[in-house]
Amino acid sequence: MSEESNAGEDDKSPSTLAAAGTSRRFTLAEVQLATDNFTDGVVIGQGGFGKVYKGFMVVDGKSVEVAIKRLNPRSRQGAREFLTEIEMLSRFRHRYLVSLIGYCDEPDEMILVYDYMPRGTLADHLHKSGKNLREPLPWSRRLWICICAARGLDYLHTGTSVQPDRAIHRDVKSSNILLDDNWDAKISDFGLSRLGPEDQAYSHVSTEIKGTFGYVDPEYSLTRRLTRKSDVYAFGVVMLEALCRRPAVDLSADEEQLVLAGWLEDCITEGRVEQIIDPNLREEIKPECLTEFVQIANQCLHYRSKKRPTMSVSSLHWHCKTERILQ
Numbered sequence: 001m002s003e004e005s006n007a008g009e010d011d012k013s014p015s016t017l018a019a020a021g022t023s024r025r026f027t028l029a030e031v032q033l034a035t036d037n038f039t040d041g042v043v044i045g046q047g048g049f050g051k052v053y054k055g056f057m058v059v060d061g062k063s064v065e066v067a068i069k070r071l072n073p074r075s076r077q078g079a080r081e082f083l084t085e086i087e088m089l090s091r092f093r094h095r096y097l098v099s100l101i102g103y104c105d106e107p108d109e110m111i112l113v114y115d116y117m118p119r120g121t122l123a124d125h126l127h128k129s130g131k132n133l134r135e136p137l138p139w140s141r142r143l144w145i146c147i148c149a150a151r152g153l154d155y156l157h158t159g160t161s162v163q164p165d166r167a168i169h170r171d172v173k174s175s176n177i178l179l180d181d182n183w184d185a186k187i188s189d190f191g192l193s194r195l196g197p198e199d200q201a202y203s204h205v206s207t208e209i210k211g212t213f214g215y216v217d218p219e220y221s222l223t224r225r226l227t228r229k230s231d232v233y234a235f236g237v238v239m240l241e242a243l244c245r246r247p248a249v250d251l252s253a254d255e256e257q258l259v260l261a262g263w264l265e266d267c268i269t270e271g272r273v274e275q276i277i278d279p280n281l282r283e284e285i286k287p288e289c290l291t292e293f294v295q296i297a298n299q300c301l302h303y304r305s306k307k308r309p310t311m312s313v314s315s316l317h318w319h320c321k322t323e324r325i326l327q
């Protein structure tokens with residue numbers, strides 16, 4: 001058990017944190033060149049900590065398309081998340097985690113440079129409305145995106161023989177799942193992540209409550225004991241978002257449908273699960289697949305963390321089912 005926080009401590013500099021990995025340090029001039037001096041015309045997103053720009057940068061002699069996150073001028077919280085992101089993404093590299101190419105750390109500037117993900121976030125595809133409304137994703141694609149995210153989280157939770165570190169993401173949500181050209185999903189936004197705990201699935205770290213409303217594990221919010229199973233809970237919410245095409249919390253909905261996880265529970269109890277499915281999927285999704293999917297989501301959302309599956313169980317399970325379903 002350990003206390004807040006392991007990354008972002010004052011004696012750690014970005015270059016020390018990045019040293020374990022392959023992230024490189026960029027100068028502000030390089031970033032300014034890539035973004036046309038942070039012109040609004042190349043802004044592709046806005047998060048809680050600042051704007052994200054699209055640009056090109058020279059990496060290993062090649063020009064690559066990048067997403068550049070410029071954090072708002074130094075705040076204590078922002079600085080901590082900046083360092084944590086560098087530490088985590090320098091340590092953890094995986095096909096289903098977003099790649100950090102590098103960073104820029106200069107007076108009054110904290111900038112992160114990532115691989116550009118051309119298809120945006122899962123949340124964009126599920127929840128954008130009005131003129132930003134997207135074509136509904138087919139069921140097989142939603143399933144594949146969930147599988148990629150599950151595998152990325154499994155790697156983060158368990159490490160590998162080559163890379164034995166483990167971590168808890170702590171902010172799993174559909175807007176932190178990015179999509180590449182092939183619709184492979186990559187987990188992003190590691191600013192709240194925690195290294196450890198070292199041993200079995202339910203060992204915990206004690207920490208103040210962080211995360212996003214609608215995704216936070218209820219047991220963690222009661223006890224402040226953060227476990228890998230808190231990520232599993234949030235992943236269960238993402239599964240429901242993919243199935244229902246509704247946000248985790250929908251303030252415009254009736255009280256029954258306000259919180260997605262609560263709505264599922266009611267529908268299961270009352271035997272009317274079909275009602276929660278995105279109408280675009282009704283013809284597409286096979287009944288046995290719906291049953292499996294809802295069962296796994298429901299297990300992930302169990303109010304007792306010990307009863308939730310580990311990501312490895314769910315991703316393996318997923319894999320087997322999908323091979324059958326997609327045939």
Ligand SMILES: Nc1ncnc2c1ncn2[C@@H]1O[C@H](COP(=O)(O)OP(=O)(O)OP(=O)(O)O)[C@@H](O)[C@H]1O
Binds near residue numbers: 044047048052115178
């Ligand atoms: N690597 C990337 N490639 C393409 N677009 C990206 C990338 N990273 C971020 N974006 C875009 O920028 C937006 C803002 O991302 P950011 O991670 O800053 O915020 P967020 O996760 O949406 O919000 P918050 O950090 O406040 O929870 C994303 O929604 C996405 O559209």
